Amino acid sequence: MKAKLSQPTAVITGSGFFVPGLPVTNSALPSTLDTSDDWIKQRTGISQRYIAPKKVLTADLAVIAATRALQKARLDAHDVDLIIVATSTPDNAFPSTAMLVRQTIGSTAPAFDLAAACSGFVYALSVGSQFIISGTYEHVLIIGAEKMSSFIDWHDRRTAVLFGDGAGAVVLQKQSSAYPAFSRLEAEHAEPELLHAPPKGPITMQGSEVFKFGVRTLTQAIRETLQQLRLQLKDIALIIPHQANIRIIQSASERLEIPMDKFFANIHQYGNTSAASIPIALAEAVEQKRIHPGDLVMMVGFGAGLSWGVSVMQMSYNALTLVHEAKDSALS
Numbered sequence: 377m378k379a380k381l382s383q384p385t386a387v388i389t390g391s392g393f394f395v396p397g398l399p400v401t402n403s404a405l406p407s408t409l410d411t412s413d414d415w416i417k418q419r420t421g422i423s424q425r426y427i428a429p430k431k432v433l434t435a436d437l438a439v440i441a442a443t444r445a446l447q448k449a450r451l452d453a454h455d456v457d458l459i460i461v462a463t464s465t466p467d468n469a470f471p472s473t474a475m476l477v478r479q480t481i482g483s484t485a486p487a488f489d490l491a492a493a494c495s496g497f498v499y500a501l502s503v504g505s506q507f508i509i510s511g512t513y514e515h516v517l518i519i520g521a522e523k524m525s526s527f528i529d530w531h532d533r534r535t536a537v538l539f540g541d542g543a544g545a546v547v548l549q550k551q552s553s554a555y556p557a558f559s560r561l562e563a564e565h566a567e568p569e570l571l572h573a574p575p576k577g578p579i580t581m582q583g584s585e586v587f588k589f590g591v592r593t594l595t596q597a598i599r600e601t602l603q604q605l606r607l608q609l610k611d612i613a614l615i616i617p618h619q620a621n622i623r624i625i626q627s628a629s630e631r632l633e634i635p636m637d638k639f640f641a642n643i644h645q646y647g648n649t650s651a652a653s654i655p656i657a658l659a660e661a662v663e664q665k666r667i668h669p670g671d672l673v674m675m676v677g678f679g680a681g682l683s684w685g686v687s688v689m690q691m692s693y694n695a696l697t698l699v700h701e702a703k704d705s706a707l708s
């Protein structure tokens with residue numbers, strides 16, 4: 377890994393996630409879908425997903441994920457300088473989902489939504505970290521939250537089996553002497569019909585075209601980011617790709633000759649949660665101790681637009697967390 381710079385940068389000091397209700401297995405999907413557990417598992421890797429009850433809002437999912445991330449970072453809502461919610465399924469045109477989160481958690485920070493489909497979380501990480509690098513803010517809360525179920529046509533087996541609801545969040549904090557946060561945002565021209573949803577849904581997709589785009593961009597993002605940052609694969613603790621299809625991750629792994637255990641995959645449990653998929657995966661990887669303080673993680677998002685993006689960030693602890701962790705371990 378390259379030498380640490382003393383210029384302040386953004387690091388991740390807390391993460392958390394939430395999925396609503398009970399898991400809905402492939403066999404429990406509505407009978408309106410002419411599908412099978414075997415087809416879904418073999419073609420996507422998905423075994424189950426979580427579907428929120430009708431009255432649950434995207435903001436409700438976001439609030440729980442955000443609260444958990446703040447707890448991990450040992451911060452409270454008053455410490456937060458900015459809230460960004462990456463979502464394509466906001467509860468209202470306005471106020472934004474981020475404003476609903478702000479009010480519920482009791483923050484006084486400015487808050488806004490960012491819509492970039494499944495690339496949304498990586499785009500939001502980039503925006504949030506710029507505010508820290510510029511010296512404007514010290515603590516930024518970034519959330520990816522989606523209620524994809526409200527956009528599903530339960531008669532369309534090509535899309536309905538893929539998606540799930542959930543939210544993940546991270547706290548970004550200013551830190552000197554950390555690996556400089558890196559982000560790259562990309563977009564390419566495409567017919568909107570390739571992956572499309574009108575304001576109230578339903579989602580329609582030309583699956584195989586989007587699949588090819590996913591494999592191509594995931595592969596390109598990893599290869600070019602390692603080259604650009606002059607990093608070796610061993611410098612990256614974990615690659616966290618958008619969870620759209622396990623075969624997309626496997627194809628990138630084969631093309632790049634990177635073993636599958638370098639990638640984090642949890643699509644079997646949650647399906648595709650769009651902008652929430654990367655922060656859910658990140659928070660789960662932390663819980664499973666696949667990532668530790670000091671580690672560098674690479675996150676790659678891709679989706680409608682077509683858009684894609686990559687982010688490399690260091691996991692860290694803030695000073696307060698270290699004090700609390702020491703106390704906790706002394707007590708146990």
Ligand code: UT7
Pocket residue numbers: 410411412415416419420494533534535537582583584585586587590619620621624648650678679680
């Ligand atoms: O999050 C944003 C990014 N999203 C993605 O990256 C998704 C990318 N696309 C994919 O993951 C895959 O293209 C899908 C999982 C959506 C579809 O898999 P596929 O292997 O590309 O299938 P296909 O669309 O080529 O369809 C093959 C067959 C078709 O039947 P015929 O025409 O060959 O008779 C489909 O009608 O599979 C049929 N099919 C299904 N059969 C049972 C499609 N969906 C289903 C289903 N159950 N759920």
